Amino acid sequence: MKRREFIASAAPLGLLFSLGLGDVPFANAQTAGGTPVPGGVLNVAVSPEPTLLTSAFITTMNIGQVSSKILEGLVSYDLNLQPVPALATSWSTAPDGLTVTFRLRQNVKWHDGKQFGAADVQYTLLEVWKKLHPFGRAAFANVTAVDTPDPHTVVIRLSSPAPYLINYINTYGAQILPRHLYEGKDVLTNPVNNAPVGTGPFVFKEWVKGSHVRLARNPDYWQKGQPYLDGVVFRFIPDAAARTVALEAGEIDVALGSSIPLSNLNKFQDKSRYSINLDDGRYLATIFLxxxxxxxxxxxxxRVRQAFAHAIDRNALLKVVFLGYGKPATGPVPSSVVNYYAAQTRQYPYDLKKAAALLDEAGLKPGKDGKRLRIALDYDAGGGVTATRPAEFIKQSLARVGIEVELRGGDTASYLRRVFTDQDYDLMISSLHRLPDPTLGVQRLFWTRNIIKGAPWxxxxxxxxxxxDTIMEAAGREADVARRRALITEWQQIVQEDVPVLDLVEQTWVTVSTARFQKTALQGDGLFASYADAWLTPKKA
Known part of the structure; x- marks a missing residue:
């Protein structure tokens, strides 16, 4: 869930959010439907190039965008972020919340011909997700045992209820590995990580470093008749302008993960030629802060933190920096996470007089030069202008209330070291994924036990x-839906009163594609879709 996954990919910060779009330019989100046409090779732009090709123990988005076509999870998520079957056909939770049972799909084969089964899930959960996955260590912390009463049943036993678990078992959060190729070997250095063997609709064929990864149709895929495509080629085009040109020229069909700069989206307004999908990243629920x-x-x-909140005009930030794309954030849980979002929390409307009064109360009165305080703001300069522009906006905003800000833009390594290891910073900016459940994506920012020197994010x-802490921990183990929602509402109210973090803009991810690219179903986690149901309409003569 790294902030770098968003701002270091030459992507514009704070694009149009898929809920509450308002009056925004050329919001022609792709629609699913039509009659699938078999055949053809899909060309997809991914940037930067992945470091390996499995997401089972790493959450970097560019890895997941490729590996999700080869390897699979137990579920995927629809546009309402509800789980839908993938390798699991059904699931149930015991009344006491201490047992979760998954029924697995039958007659599924790994790409090398071996049978997929419960032992693969058991091994991956206990030896990979629970031990090595950065979020899995928390998501699966309550797992005490995994039983496999038969080859198609997995029973997860918990020390206390984990109602958030169902929100993290897709191919992004919990990708399943073939036990027979990993057991007894070093998971992190296994050569299979670079030539994966999965159950997905496409089979790995080649990885030409610096150029592309090529996948071919899996003729034995468990979903009869799918995939429709003959193959997928992921092309690594590091330059954002070159990606734009490649899409215009028809050299690529899909540009994932906001890899087309915001300033270039006006080139793709023609709905007869292009489609802009605003829903693919809904699962990530990203906020710029x-x-x-x-x-x-x-x-x-x-009071000083509250003053800063009043001094930053979110609406102006949206207009000036994000060019009208986005939605002002109102708290730590994005409005898209409808099951837990609380609108009735303390808000900080833009008010310079209120900001000045709070600073006066806190003893930070202006000096003879009009300055109240001198601070530094750190950001990852690897994001280029997409990181610099919001930093400059915040600097200018705080100057209006007598706060002098020095901008410190460093490379990713130095940025992370200064903030999380040295703890030598005043303010930082970042984009962080909140996920469909606050226990997974929000608690980490405020939990005392998560003050871990040297651990990013x-x-x-x-x-x-x-x-x-007590409220967040109680919410994490509360099985009753209404009581859990009430706890998370109280949690948001406390955070909005104390504001250790200023949540500024609810972000989205934009997938730009040619109009030929179609899917039978859109997904809330579409950035990690398998593309089993994707096809290309015939080219016009």
Whole structure:
């Protein structure tokens, strides 16, 4: 769930969110339907080039965009973020919440001809997800045992209820590996990671470093009649302008993960030639934010943090930096996460007088030069202009209330070290995925036990609130839906009062494709779709 996955891919920060679109330019989201046409090879742009080709123990998005066509998870998610069957056909949770049972699809083969079964899920959960996956360590922390009463049944036993578990078992969060190729070997260095053997609709054929990965149709795929495509080629085009040109020229059919710059989207307004999909990344629920280092004496006072919240105009940020694409964030849980979003929390409308008054109350009064405080703002310069522009906007905003900001843009390694290892920063900006369940994607930012020196994307602010810890932990094990929702609402209210993090813009991911690219069903996790149901309409003469 790394922030770098969004801003370091030459992608525009804060694009159009798929819920509450409002009046935005050329929002012609792709629609599913039509009669599939078999044949053809799909060309997909992915950037940057993956470092390996399995997502079972790493969450980098460019890896998942490729590996999800080869390997699969137990479920995928529809546009409402509800789980739908993949390798699991059904699932149920015991009344006490301590047992989750999955029924697996039968007659599924790995690409080398071996049978897929419960032992593969058992091995991957206990030896890979639980031990090696950055989010799996938390998501599966309550798992005490995995039983396999028969080859098509998996019974997960828990020490306490884990109602969030069902929200993290797709190909992004929980990709299943073939036990017979991994057991007894070092998972992280296994050569199969670079030439994966899966159950998915496409079979790995070649990886030409610096150029492409080529996949071919799996003739033995479990879904009869699928895939429709003869193959998929993932092309690695590092330059954003070159990706735009390649899509215009028809050299690629799909540009994933907001890899077409926002400023170039006007080239793809013609609905007869192109499609803009705004739903593929709904599952990630990404928010652009600025975070305080509350270890600093001046940021230990919540009135100073609240003043900063009043000093930044989210609507102007949306218009000036994001060119009208996006939606102002109202708290730590995005509005797209409809099961847990709480609208009735403390808000901080743009109000410079209120900001100045709060700073005065906190003892930060202007000096003779009009300056109240001098601070630094850190950002990952690897994101280029897409990281620099929001940093500059925040600097200009805070200057209006007497806060002088020094911008410190470093490479990814130095940025992470300064924020999470050295803890030597004042403010930082980032984009972080919140996922469909707050226990998975939001709790990590505020939980005292997640203040882990040197661990990226944990509680880097150093914020600690024992009452909030108790509420978050209770929500994580509460099986009753209504009581859990009430706990998460209270959690949002506390965070919005204390504001160790300023959530600024709800982001989305934009997939731009030629109009020839079609799917029978759109997905909330479409960035990691298998493409089993994808096809290309015939080219016009």
């Amino acid at each position: 600025t975070q305080f280092n509350v270890r600093k004496p001046y940021f230990a006072d919540k 944990t509680n880097g602010s150093g914020y600690s609130n024992p009452r909030l």
